[in-house]
Structures are given as structure tokens and as C-alpha cells.
Amino acid sequence: MTSHLISIEDLDRAAIERILLRAQSFAEVSGREIKKVPALRGRTVVNLFYEASTRTSSSFELAATRLSADVINIRASGSSIEKGESLRDTVQTLTAYEPAAIVIRSPYAGAAAQVAQWTDAAVVNAGDGKHEHPTQALLDVFALQSRVGRLDGLKIWIVGDVLHSRVARSDISAFQKMGAKVTVAGPPTLLPREIEALGCSASPTLDGLTEADVIYVLRMQHERMQEAFVPSLGEYAARYQINHERLRPGQLVMHPGPVNRGVEISADVIDSEISLIGEQVKAGVAVRMAVLYELLVGTTTLAAVA
Amino acid sequence: MPQKLFRRPAPAADLLIKNAHVLDPRAGIDGQHDVLVRGGKIAELGAPGSVSAESLPPTAPTMDATGKHLFPAFVDPHVHLRSPGQEYKENLETGTSSAAAGGFCQVIAMPNTSPVIDAVTVLRSLTTVASQQAHVPTGFLASITVGLQGSDLSPMAALADAGALGFTDDGKPVTSAGMLRKALQYQRLAGGVIALHEEDPALSGAGVMHEGAVSARLGVTGIPSISESTMVARDSALAKFEDARMHFQHLSCVESVQALAYWREAGARVSGEATPHHLTLTHEDVRSLDTRMKMNPPLRTESDRQALIEGLRSGVIECIATDHAPHARYEKEMPFEQAPMGTTGLETAFAAVYNELVKPGVLPLGLVVERMTTGGALYGLQIPTIAVDAEANLVLVDLEASWTVGEHGYVSRSENCCFHGRTFAGVVLTTIAAGSVVYEHGKELDR
Numbered sequence: 035m036t037s038h039l040i041s042i043e044d045l046d047r048a049a050i051e052r053i054l055l056r057a058q059s060f061a062e063v064s065g066r067e068i069k070k071v072p073a074l075r076g077r078t079v080v081n082l083f084y085e086a087s088t089r090t091s092s093s094f095e096l097a098a099t100r101l102s103a104d105v106i107n108i109r110a111s112g113s114s115i116e117k118g119e120s121l122r123d124t125v126q127t128l129t130a131y132e133p134a135a136i137v138i139r140s141p142y143a144g145a146a147a148q149v150a151q152w153t154d155a156a157v158v159n160a161g162d163g164k165h166e167h168p169t170q171a172l173l174d175v176f177a178l179q180s181r182v183g184r185l186d187g188l189k190i191w192i193v194g195d196v197l198h199s200r201v202a203r204s205d206i207s208a209f210q211k212m213g214a215k216v217t218v219a220g221p222p223t224l225l226p227r228e229i230e231a232l233g234c235s236a237s238p239t240l241d242g243l244t245e246a247d248v249i250y251v252l253r254m255q256h257e258r259m260q261e262a263f264v265p266s267l268g269e270y271a272a273r274y275q276i277n278h279e280r281l282r283p284g285q286l287v288m289h290p291g292p293v294n295r296g297v298e299i300s301a302d303v304i305d306s307e308i309s310l311i312g313e314q315v316k317a318g319v320a321v322r323m324a325v326l327y328e329l330l331v332g333t334t335t336l337a338a339v340a
Numbered sequence: 341m342p343q344k345l346f347r348r349p350a351p352a353a354d355l356l357i358k359n360a361h362v363l364d365p366r367a368g369i370d371g372q373h374d375v376l377v378r379g380g381k382i383a384e385l386g387a388p389g390s391v392s393a394e395s396l397p398p399t400a401p402t403m404d405a406t407g408k409h410l411f412p413a414f415v416d417p418h419v420h421l422r423s424p425g426q427e428y429k430e431n432l433e434t435g436t437s438s439a440a441a442g443g444f445c446q447v448i449a450m451p452n453t454s455p456v457i458d459a460v461t462v463l464r465s466l467t468t469v470a471s472q473q474a475h476v477p478t479g480f481l482a483s484i485t486v487g488l489q490g491s492d493l494s495p496m497a498a499l500a501d502a503g504a505l506g507f508t509d510d511g512k513p514v515t516s517a518g519m520l521r522k523a524l525q526y527q528r529l530a531g532g533v534i535a536l537h538e539e540d541p542a543l544s545g546a547g548v549m550h551e552g553a554v555s556a557r558l559g560v561t562g563i564p565s566i567s568e569s570t571m572v573a574r575d576s577a578l579a580k581f582e583d584a585r586m587h588f589q590h591l592s593c594v595e596s597v598q599a600l601a602y603w604r605e606a607g608a609r610v611s612g613e614a615t616p617h618h619l620t621l622t623h624e625d626v627r628s629l630d631t632r633m634k635m636n637p638p639l640r641t642e643s644d645r646q647a648l649i650e651g652l653r654s655g656v657i658e659c660i661a662t663d664h665a666p667h668a669r670y671e672k673e674m675p676f677e678q679a680p681m682g683t684t685g686l687e688t689a690f691a692a693v694y695n696e697l698v699k700p701g702v703l704p705l706g707l708v709v710e711r712m713t714t715g716g717a718l719y720g721l722q723i724p725t726i727a728v729d730a731e732a733n734l735v736l737v738d739l740e741a742s743w744t745v746g747e748h749g750y751v752s753r754s755e756n757c758c759f760h761g762r763t764f765a766g767v768v769l770t771t772i773a774a775g776s777v778v779y780e781h782g783k784e785l786d787r
Contacts, residue, residue, distance in 0.1 A: 199559075226562075231552075
């Protein structure tokens, strides 16, 4: 049976720790002059991106390349997708190349899970609609652990547009699995009804933000908004922007990027030493190498056979 | 009164059903009987062993129905047969054979076809085709507004004269209260019930499932319950004001049941239906983003489901309707947010309700049979009954035998059934509709 990474729910704490431990050793590879290991030599990884992406697509490409895989990158524009080919037909076509893994980014929830039903390849969800972005959550945990150690008991506030954020949904789950206590905060129109069912607290204001050890700032996703959820970005910034006036010493700040400078977060915070944004980007390659390795080489089933 | 039900010519049945457990709560029958059908009518009904087949032609079959149940056949007031225009999903022949396989003797088709049933010519072409192809008597609703656009009244009186049983813009709400009020006033001339798909587009927005804990987790835009219930409340008030006859289709939430109960108590002539899927599934079943679980209105919470069951029990909701909504396989093989809404339901309706509600003791079998046979009455159709001299509308069911949904495919042209893969007790053995045998389990349909 092929294993996939569709949702953070697919992983328990032990699996997350195993992947991040491996990511640690791949991070060391990335520090060498020759950054390649032969783990996936002769195998093919397809990156199928139905949505614009810079850091996710480039880091998946780099991760597969550094594992010595052959990589095919397919983007919606300029491919048969643009000519109206269905997801299933595209996946069946790609399956003819016998890829070991398909990495998929889609604007629609559940797309990665569907692809997993249609192919023998291992499927990695690189973001499906507003649903999940599990490798982002893994690299967030990795970057945060690298800075502070274990997350047990840590108070993490996820601030901003939770409604449209797949990162928020994966992070809430991943942070909680690692022992952190999560609060989501943002405009009431951008907090999903019954979000507390995920085990987090929810707050319509930033009152109480001082309790946070870590503040995870979400991007205001204008591109996903079909209507106005806040009166103006100015009003949003006045109430929810993370800046030095709202922060106390000792707090750390994260952001999945790309950043709207001066909207959800002030420019000086981004560039300060309390920001983990650069470390998050850097963690992307090592963590995605570890995910591909976990699925294609170091699966538990294979380990059991060995 | 113009003809309202249409079906292809079929021979009148002659047969003797021996020792069946006959259950017709409305007729007060619940026990072992022999039933003799002669010339398509129920000719004799007697104690086991007391009825002889002598009066039948020598070739007429005798069925030993020991251990089987015989009910009045079911009536479905809400199906999408997709003709004209979307015959790749279903047509009158396949849809009504699916109905026959589910134990139904009458179905009522919705007008959201392509073109919409908003003109006498379209309706006439359908009734003509139904007269040649429909396995079970089929009635039609016409649209309330031209093209379901919500802005101009369809020629309701002419459509009623041509056979329309009532009017609906199903698939869409009549958003404008002013528009709906005109239709309710015009009902005094045209007759026919106004049936409504209740949903406020401003509240539903881009929603594709119930708004709640599951949609919050999945990051899928939700449809709040109040999108339906505020329209049920608004339109009930209109019905009361105009003293119009109004029916609410596929109710899905506790707030709607409360609104319906309130306005019925207040004297409004309003009624409601619930589907087998809303009575047996919840938004928890959507967690896997299986597109077969995508329908409108969406599957909601356990308390909504319980409210529908209570509504059915109390009679606030007077009938079960499938909202049978076939879609082609490739259409449902889209990501959840893109896939069309709807599940098929004719072949699974009784089994789903029997397994999920009757077997666990939630609802009595008699009540379910009653609610599955009344759906045509609201449109003025006679309720099937098991009585001497009545037209034979019968379904013979084996409640002990079980089957796995979809294991041998579907009779419907489409396979988007939300119960796919479930194993249910309750196999429909024989369906007799309007005096003709239209389905026999294990036998190829006469197509």
C-alpha cells in the first residue's frame, strides 16, 4: 500500500518527530558543498501545480533534485490543464510515466485525496484549497523547534484571516499534536463558525495577546475573497496588525509568506530577530526532502520488512 | 380534470400473492394475507389459504410470499429525470426503471431541465415520451418562473391544463418575495401546489456544505442553516397571507422544522418533505470530501437530523421524498467544491430508512410506509392502498435479505449514490404500479 501525505491528520506525533529528525540530517546535507544524496536516483517526482506558488513549488523541486530524483514540473498555465483537461485525466496521463510521487497544489479542497485514489504514486498535498498544507505545518514546527526546542506547553496565537487559510488549519492541528496550546484570533468575519471544534480557542480581538509565546501571522488573502470581509485593510491593520506596539519582549513571530508588508505585519517586525520567517523558508527544502524520503524510502512498512 | 400521470402501456397483472405480511397502516391492515390481483386490480384479500387462483388465467403466477412484506407501493414527489437536455445523466426510461426497482409506483419529476419545463410545448413533449417510456406513472411539475430566472411567471394555468401537477423552481429558490406572492395569487386560477426549494442566495453564497464544525475543519465554504429556515419562515407568512397551498421541498435543519410547525399551527396551508439522506446522514459523512455526499441542501448536524425524524414522526413533515439527482460519473469525479450537487436515491430510499430508522427502533415500520406513500397526495394524487377493488400498487419486500448498494451497479443511468457501498437489509422483490408488474428482482427489465 502506498502511503500519502494528504493531511496533518495522517501523522501522529511520533511520525512528525521522525520526519523532522530526518529533516535535521537533510538540513546538514544542505550545508555541504555537494548538496545531493542519491536516495531517489532513477525515480520520478511530478510537481503538479494548479495554483501560483513560489516557495512551495521551488522548494519541492529543490528537495526532489537534492534527493537525485528526476523532476517534472507542470503548471496550470501552458499545459493541457489550460485546455480544459480534467484533474483525473491529467493524473492518468502522468501516471503513464510511472512517477514515484505526485506533489499536487490545487485551489480545491480534497483534490490531493482524489489524486491518491487515481494513481499508484505517493501523493503529497502541497495545498488543497482552504483545507490543508501539511508540509507548511511540518516546516513551521521544524523552524519553531529549531529556535525554542519542544513545543509542549507553548502558547501559540494564530492571527488574521483564518477563514481562508489552509496553513491555519494544518498548523492548528500540527501545533496541538506537538503539545502546544493554540488560540486563533482575527476579525469575526474571518473566523470560521465552530472553529473551536478543532480544539483551539478563538478570539475576535487581540486582547490577551501578551500570553502568547509565539504569534503566527496569516496573510490577508485578498485573492481568495469574493466579497469584503473587513471594511478596509486600514481598519484591519489598526485592529490586528502585528507590530512592536502590540508585542512584548520575548515573543516570537512567524508568517507563511508571502507577506503583505504593513498590512498584517509591520515591516520592522519582519526584519527583526524575533521573526522566524527566514528560518521557515529555509526549513522548507529539508522538510520536503524528509517527507519525500519518508514516503518513498523510509516508510514504516518498508522498515518492518527490513 | 386533465390527465396528470403518464406511463407506457403495460399488461394488467394477474397473480396471486400467498401468505404475505400485508402492512397498510392507512387501511388498518397488518398481518398475514393472500392477495389476488386480477386485471390489474386487487380482486380479493383474505386469510392465508382462503384465496384461490381459479379466477385467474391458467398462466397467471402464484407467489409464495411467506416471510415477505407487502406494502402499498411508494410514491416519490421529488425526482430529477433530467429529460429534456441532460439524458446523459438519466432519462424517463432509466429514471422510472430505477423507481420501479426501488418499489415506487409513482414519481413526480422536477422541471429544472434544459430547456426548463416552463412552456406547454416542453411539457407536452415530455408527457408524450412518458406515455411511451415511463415504467411507472410519472407526473410533472412545471416551473414557477420562466427559465427559473425568478423574474416572470410561467404560464401556470395553461401548464396545469396540459398536465402539470404543480409548480416549482426547484434547484433554485424564488428569491423575490414579490415574485412569489404573484405566483401564490395566480394559484387561485391555475391550481396546483407551489413547491419551494428554500435557500437565501445571499446567505448561501459560494457554500457547498453545511456551515459548522466540519466545514471549519475542511476549509470548505459553508451554507448556514438559516439560509433555508429564514426563507421557510418568510414564505410561510406569504402562504398564510394569500391563503395559498405551499410545500417545502427537502427540508434539512431544525430551524426549518420549527418554522414549519409554527406556521402550520398558525393555519398556513404549508407542508414539508424530508429525504432519506437528510434523515440518515450528517455533515460528519462529508469529512472525506466524497462528492457523493455533496447535495443541496447539505447534510447537516445530528440535531438537525433528529429534528427531521421528529418532524416525520409528528407529521409536521408529511412525506419522504428522494430528491433523486443523477449526475454523470465524470461530473462527480471533480474536486468537492467543483462537483455538482445531488445524490441518486430511488433504489436505496426504503432500505436506507428501514436500516437506519426502523431496525434500530427509532420509527415504526408502519409510519415509514405511510410517509413513503403520501407524497403524491399533496399534488392531488390518490394514495396507493391495499383494498379490494383498488388499483394494484404494491411492493413486495424481503426485510431479511440484505444487499450492498452499487455492488451490481445501478438501474439508474448514474451511480452517484450517497449510500454506495453500504450493506442494507430490505430487498425489493416485486413492484406493481398502476396494475402492472414493473419490476421483478433478479429479472432483466423489459426495456
